[in-house]
Amino acid sequence: MHIHAYEKIWLALSIVLILFLLGSVTYGAVGPGVAMVADSEAQIDANALDEDDRFAEPRVEQVGENEYEAYVVAYQFGFDPSPIVVPEDSTVTLQITSRDVIHGFEVAGTNANTMAVPGEVAEVTVEVGEPQEYGIVCNEYCGAGHHGMEGKLHVVT
Ligand code: CUA
Numbered sequence: 382m383h384i385h386a387y388e389k390i391w392l393a394l395s396i397v398l399i400l401f402l403l404g405s406v407t408y409g410a411v412g413p414g415v416a417m418v419a420d421s422e423a424q425i426d427a428n429a430l431d432e433d434d435r436f437a438e439p440r441v442e443q444v445g446e447n448e449y450e451a452y453v454v455a456y457q458f459g460f461d462p463s464p465i466v467v468p469e470d471s472t473v474t475l476q477i478t479s480r481d482v483i484h485g486f487e488v489a490g491t492n493a494n495t496m497a498v499p500g501e502v503a504e505v506t507v508e509v510g511e512p513q514e515y516g517i518v519c520n521e522y523c524g525a526g527h528h529g530m531e532g533k534l535h536v537v538t
Contacts, residue, residue: 427499430454430480435502447471455484455497458526460517464533467509474506485520488534496521509536 430436435452439461444450449471454461456479467473477486479497487494488507495503517532 423502423504425478425500425502427478427480430478435476436478436480441465441467441473444474445472449473451475453477453486453497453532455479455486455519457481457524458519458530460486460519460530460532463517464514464535465517466535466537469512469536469538470510472506472508474504477503477505482523483521484523484530485518487518487520489516489518491515494520507534509534512536512538 479499484497493505515534519530
């Protein structure tokens, strides 16, 4: 088959463009992206959570007058602790990680919504008011028990 010189040039340009695009995608994925994640302090060894100060014993801790910190581990198929119990009229910072696969962590009826990724610690802060029970749902498909995976956040007096 005969290829006209013109077509050869276009072909060559197309290949260069494709390589350029591939290059930029790859660079974006393994270049600065990874460095940025590695720089953050939110990394954790998902296989050694029992050796971590926060997640060895998932719990709620008081850190200020009306401030609490909750350390939450998502797993197939639930959340630990459950329920998460906090006093009314407080600010609760939740640190969430997973010990197996990617899960979701959404406090139903609030804007607290994040992913729980093994090896990473996500942080969301919620302001709670009146005593109330909130459901916590997993909104990332995580296996056979996904649809039944839920937790509770109890705001108590
Ligand atoms: Cu955990 Cu879906």
